[in-house]
Amino acid sequence: MTFVDEVKNAVTPRAALLVIGVLGLQLLFIASYVGALHKPTPTDVAFGVVAPRQMSQQLVDRLDGLPGGPLDPRAVSSAAEAREQITNRDIDGALIVSPKGRTDTLLVASGGGTVLSGALEKIIAQVEGSQQRAVRTVDVAPASADDFDGLSSFYLVVGWCVGGYLCASILAISAGTKPANRQRATIRTLVMALYAIAGGIGGAVIIGPILGALPGSFWGLAGLGALVVFSVGMITLALEALTGIVGIGLAVLIIVIAGNPSAGGAFPLPMLPDFWRTIGPALPPGAGTWVARSIAYFRGNAVTGPLLVLSAWAVVGTALTLLLSMRHRAGRDDDGTETARAAGGSTAV
Secondary structure (H helix, E strand, O other): OOHHHHHHHHOOHHHHHHHHHHHHHHHHHHHHHHHHHOOOOOOOEEEEEEOOHHHHHHHHHHHHOOOOOOEEEEEOOOHHHHHHHHHOOOOOEEEEOOOOOOEEEEEEOHHHOHHHHHHHHHHHHHHHHHOOOEEEEEEOOOOOOOOHHHOHHHHHHHHHHHHHHHHHHHHHHEOEOOOOOHHHHHHHHHHHHHHHHHHHHHHHHHHHHHOOOOOOOHHHHHHHHHHHHHHHHHHHHHHHHHHOOHHHHHHHHHHHHHHOOOOOOOOOHHHOOHHHHHHHHHOHHHHHHHHHHHHHHOOOOOOHHHHHHHHHHHHHHHHHHHHHHOOOOOOEOOOOOEOOOOOOOOOOO
């Protein structure tokens, strides 16, 4: 047998195509993470301005005209309203101008990302300095001392996402890469739901009672975790049902390559390039990270939209998984062999 024949036997055409696909994912991984995170710059950060009426619009225009457009300023009626908008996550910071003194107040929320709050401090300090004014910073929603740079919520959600697509992949490839019938798909869905509940509670226990990295509602985080794990797991099962083992790569593409760098974890969304800040909220890592931070630091505010995003992924994934399973004759595997071998035989999951 020649060397070429040995190569053909060792590496089948299907294996070669899969290796090429893995190489593509590897290069996309590098491009996505470096492209999204190599040069974080605040752009159009939602920012409130509380100032006397005669100077409010002038200050808004000045901040709006800063080089590079770091801020998206808007007038706010009062300091109390500015605090409320920050807590509701409508804005990321606010400047309260003192009508009598020369020291103004900057409101920030480091719980939404210490990198962003630090950037706001630097920007406003430069603006105030140019007007011979001083500024003091008040953190309206401070990050926990045990939550370095506000990253704990992001890593928590990443862990949940990893668990979701790994569990789904194991369930699928353990007995063929496509669900053979509706019964098997239903069993996998139920197993995925139980795994999601366990993963959600387990993650909340680790991040809260054990490590003390995140404050906020334990059951709120546990419920979020269950939804994140289930949504990622079911969309992975659906992709595998649709494309076979390639579905695992597609899940990695959506969740890891596109979702993680755009999640607003390492750098909050206003510091990401336009493409990444646009897609981030629509993907499970971004939606999950936003909700986790809201539960921990913002009294659970502004979570309806992200929870609907996660629910949509879960519903679509579940529906596709079950619908695609109907293409296969009940009781037969994808290769046409009987699933139940004899009376009393078991059906593979």
